Amino acid sequence: MNHLTAVIVDDEPLALKLLRSKLANIDGLEVIGEGRNGRQAIDLIMDLSPDLVFLDIEMPGLNGFDVVKNLQNDVLPLIIFTTAYEQYALDAFEIHAVDYILKPIDNERIERAVERAKERKRGGDASNNKPRLINAIHSIHQSKQNTSPHMQERSASFAGNVGDSQVEHKIVIKERDEITLLKQADIKWIDAAGDYVCLHVDGETHIKRSTMKELLDELDASLFKRIHRSTIVNLNYIEKVIPHTKGEFFLDLGEYDRIKVSRNYKEAIKAFLTER
Structure with a gap:
C-alpha cells in the first residue's frame, strides 16, 4: 500500500478537529503534524517533510x-486546499489540476483527493507541483481583478516607456493594474514555477512571468547565485549554513526564510563562504 504522511493546517480549531477525525479513517495516511496558521505550515513542512498538506x-x-509562494518547488509537498x-x-483549480476539498468537508471528496495524491506520488508528478499551483493562483488573482481598460492601457504604456537608465539594477513586476520596480539588492531569493518566478522581498512574494534563464540574465551576478535547479539566492542575505542529508544543506536568510542547496550547486556557496 502506498503510504503518505500528512500535515493539516487550519486556523479554526473545530475545522482542524473535524479534518483530523475524518483523515483517521483513511488507510495509508498518517497525520504527523498540525498547524493553525501559514507560518506554522511552513515550519512544519520544512521540519517534517510530509508527502501531503491539507491547507x-x-x-x-x-x-x-x-504558504505555497514562500516554499521552494523542491521542498513543496503535494497540496490539497481546504476551502469555502x-x-x-x-474553476481555476480544476483547470490547473489543483486538488481541493470544499467546506463543509465531504468524506467522498477527501478519499478521492487522497487517492489522487497517492497516484501522483507513485508517478513522480509531485516534482511539478508548484508550477501547477502558481498557475492556478495567478488565474484566480486575474479573475478577481476588475481593472478598467483605461487603467490597463496606462499600465502597459508605463511599462513600455520606462527607460533602461530608470530600471538599472531593478526588476519590473507587472501585477494586475500595478507595476512595481524591485531593487535587486532587496530581493532575498527567487524560485522558478513553470512559466513564472517568485521573488521574495521583505516578507512579500512577487510573481513575475519569466523563465529562470531570462531572469538570471537580468540579475547582478556578483549578488546572486543559483543554488538549485529552480532557486537563486542573494548572497548578502545568508546568515547561517545548516548541514542536511546527502551532501545538501540549508541556508537561513533571516528569521523566516530557509532554503535548500542541492549537491549540484553547493560549490558556488562554498566558494562564497571561503572568500569571506
Missing part, C-alpha cells in the same frame, strides 16, 4: 496561497 486558504497573516472559496477559484 486552508483563508487564514490571517500568511494565507494558504502565501468562490466558484471562479474552484
Whole structure:
C-alpha cells in the first residue's frame, strides 16, 4: 500500500478537529503534524517533510496561497486546499489540476483527493507541483481583478516607456493594474514555477512571468547565485549554513526564510563562504 504522511493546517480549531477525525479513517495516511496558521505550515513542512498538506486558504497573516509562494518547488509537498472559496477559484483549480476539498468537508471528496495524491506520488508528478499551483493562483488573482481598460492601457504604456537608465539594477513586476520596480539588492531569493518566478522581498512574494534563464540574465551576478535547479539566492542575505542529508544543506536568510542547496550547486556557496 502506498503510504503518505500528512500535515493539516487550519486556523479554526473545530475545522482542524473535524479534518483530523475524518483523515483517521483513511488507510495509508498518517497525520504527523498540525498547524493553525501559514507560518506554522511552513515550519512544519520544512521540519517534517510530509508527502501531503491539507491547507486552508483563508487564514490571517500568511494565507494558504502565501504558504505555497514562500516554499521552494523542491521542498513543496503535494497540496490539497481546504476551502469555502468562490466558484471562479474552484474553476481555476480544476483547470490547473489543483486538488481541493470544499467546506463543509465531504468524506467522498477527501478519499478521492487522497487517492489522487497517492497516484501522483507513485508517478513522480509531485516534482511539478508548484508550477501547477502558481498557475492556478495567478488565474484566480486575474479573475478577481476588475481593472478598467483605461487603467490597463496606462499600465502597459508605463511599462513600455520606462527607460533602461530608470530600471538599472531593478526588476519590473507587472501585477494586475500595478507595476512595481524591485531593487535587486532587496530581493532575498527567487524560485522558478513553470512559466513564472517568485521573488521574495521583505516578507512579500512577487510573481513575475519569466523563465529562470531570462531572469538570471537580468540579475547582478556578483549578488546572486543559483543554488538549485529552480532557486537563486542573494548572497548578502545568508546568515547561517545548516548541514542536511546527502551532501545538501540549508541556508537561513533571516528569521523566516530557509532554503535548500542541492549537491549540484553547493560549490558556488562554498566558494562564497571561503572568500569571506
